[in-house]
Amino acid sequence: MSxxxxxxxxxxxGMITEAGNAREYETGDWRTEKPDVDHDxxxxxxxxxxxxxxxxxxxxxxxxxxxxxDFKHCKGCGICARICPKNAITMVSER
Amino acid sequence: xxxVLGLNGxxxxxxxxRQVNPHVVAAYPITPQTDCVERxxxxxxxxxxxxxxxTVESEHSAMSACVGAAAGGGRVMxxxxxxxxxxxxxxxxxxxxxxxxxxxxxxxxxxxxxINIHCDHSDTMGARDSGWxxxxxxxxxxxxxxxxxxxxxxxxxxxxxxxMVTQDGFIISHALERMELLDDEEVQKFIGPYKERYPMLxxxxxxxxxxxxxxxxxxxxKWSQIDAVEHCLPIIQKGSDEFGELSxxxxxxxxxxxxxxxxxxxxxxxxxxxxxxxxxxxxxEAGKKVGLLKVRCFRPFPTEHIIKALxxxxxxxxxxxxxxxxxxxxxxxxxxxxxxxxxxERPLVIDxxxxxxxxxxxxxxIEVAFQRIEGVVTKGRIDTxxxxxxxxx
Ligand code: SF4
Ligand code: SF4
Numbered sequence: 001m002s003x004x005x006x007x008x009x010x011x012x013x014g015m016i017t018e019a020g021n022a023r024e025y026e027t028g029d030w031r032t033e034k035p036d037v038d039h040d041x042x043x044x045x046x047x048x049x050x051x052x053x054x055x056x057x058x059x060x061x062x063x064x065x066x067x068x069x070d071f072k073h074c075k076g077c078g079i080c081a082r083i084c085p086k087n088a089i090t091m092v093s094e095r
Numbered sequence: 096x097x098x099v100l101g102l103n104g105x106x107x108x109x110x111x112x113r114q115v116n117p118h119v120v121a122a123y124p125i126t127p128q129t130d131c132v133e134r135x136x137x138x139x140x141x142x143x144x145x146x147x148x149x150t151v152e153s154e155h156s157a158m159s160a161c162v163g164a165a166a167g168g169g170r171v172m173x174x175x176x177x178x179x180x181x182x183x184x185x186x187x188x189x190x191x192x193x194x195x196x197x198x199x200x201x202x203x204x205x206x207x208x209x210i211n212i213h214c215d216h217s218d219t220m221g222a223r224d225s226g227w228x229x230x231x232x233x234x235x236x237x238x239x240x241x242x243x244x245x246x247x248x249x250x251x252x253x254x255x256x257x258x259m260v261t262q263d264g265f266i267i268s269h270a271l272e273r274m275e276l277l278d279d280e281e282v283q284k285f286i287g288p289y290k291e292r293y294p295m296l297x298x299x300x301x302x303x304x305x306x307x308x309x310x311x312x313x314x315x316x317k318w319s320q321i322d323a324v325e326h327c328l329p330i331i332q333k334g335s336d337e338f339g340e341l342s343x344x345x346x347x348x349x350x351x352x353x354x355x356x357x358x359x360x361x362x363x364x365x366x367x368x369x370x371x372x373x374x375x376x377x378x379x380e381a382g383k384k385v386g387l388l389k390v391r392c393f394r395p396f397p398t399e400h401i402i403k404a405l406x407x408x409x410x411x412x413x414x415x416x417x418x419x420x421x422x423x424x425x426x427x428x429x430x431x432x433x434x435x436x437x438x439x440e441r442p443l444v445i446d447x448x449x450x451x452x453x454x455x456x457x458x459x460x461i462e463v464a465f466q467r468i469e470g471v472v473t474k475g476r477i478d479t480x481x482x483x484x485x486x487x488x
Pocket of ligand 1: 052075
């Protein structure tokens with residue numbers, strides 16, 4: 001979690017005045033299970049990338065490859081594991 | 096110089112809105128407010144204002160459109176009454192939370208049920224905790240003046256809060272009075288051009304209004320709203336003083352009427368203050384040391400001013416035109432008694448609920464209130480804290 005501002009430092013009215021600042025909200029600390037990919041099984045179809053609600057699948061568009069996960073923001077919902085046509089992703093407990 | 100006209104409160108406010116010439120008005124008809132917005136719609140149709148007039152399908156939509164327009168960067172006004180205000184409820188709070196300086200006239204009317212179209216303060220008293228500034232008017236002139244002051248106060252960069260200007264339904268909204276209107280240019284000069292703050296239509300500086308705000312920041316945002324409301328009393332007074340210089344009509348947060356050497360006082364809001372002044376005059380002629388405290392600004396509640404005005408008195412009768420149903424007396428009584436609790440010298444305070452659903456209040460009723468508080472003080476004890484005026488039991 002990034003450092004939180006005090007009440008006196010906020011924009012009156014609670015508006016967000018910076019575009020795209022949702023990335024500062026690190027939802028990664030909500031996670032209890034994390035996805036783990038078996039790169040040998042992966043066919044780089046990008047289904048996981050399309051379905052991830054937190055834009056947390058890291059892909060290399062040049063190479064056309066699925067690379068892994070952004071664990072600062074991946075909240076461990078398991079959608080990627082469910083959608084993967086090759087069962088290349090498994091959810092593992094972080095407890 | 097201004098113009099002298101015979102107008103009712105609704106028309107007076109419609110003229111104030113015409114002179115303000117807001118970017119957007121979104122409103123829905125409801126008695127007794129309707130003919131205010133009807134008059135304003137005529138000004139729109141006749142091309143006398145530049146306003147985008149949005150005819151909506153409900154008050155919920157009216158306030159929603161106002162919020163959108165104000166967030167977009169416009170000067171925005173509306174008007175409503177009673178059940179219309181109740182239907183707006185959700186968005187009324189949102190307008191204040193987003194610090195949007197919308198100005199709304201409320202022609203006070205009793206909330207249903209049963210269905211009643213006449214005056215009491217249950218509508219705006221219900222909205223007292225919504226974060227809006229609330230200015231009550233004694234007559235049509237004050238309603239007109241308050242609207243113009245409200246624009247200036249709401250839009251002050253240190254305030255940026257919505258303002259509700261009330262006038263008693265029918266008693267003020269539909270009664271013809273001698274009115275002094277300022278010149279159109281004077282009003283424009285007084286309010287100045289609208290100053291935007293974080294307008295959504297500024298595409299170069301994108302901004303998100305009303306995002307999800309959970310346990311990590313909501314509390315801090317509420318503090319900042321509480322702080323803003325608590326600190327706007329001096330700006331309300333400053334706006335009123337500047338208006339006084341322009342118009343010759345001077346307004347305070349509270350108006351003291353013959354309270355200086357008084358022993359007993361009544362407190363009231365709205366048109367009843369006119370009746371109470373007459374009653375005070377009549378009782379003064381009979382040698383009674385009585386006076387009136389008129390509350391013009393109810394939100395934020397001017398606690399310090401109340402203490403200063405009431406502390407020297409022996410007894411105070413509060414006149415409440417709405418009930419809290421199970422609370423300790425009406426809303427004005429609640430606030431006044433609470434304000435006085437820590438005062439080193441404080442009067443005995445009793446409450447009278449009166450005028451619900453438009454029941455008339457007469458000078459004789461106010462004299463009864465004075466007699467009762469005098470009796471309480473003589474006895475040195477309050478037997479009945481909350482009673483009724485003008486009720487058939
Ligand atoms: S677990 Fe959920 S949040 Fe994390 S990468 Fe998979 S789909 Fe995205
Ligand atoms: S869905 Fe499965 S196969 Fe497709 S890219 Fe993601 S991990 Fe690889």
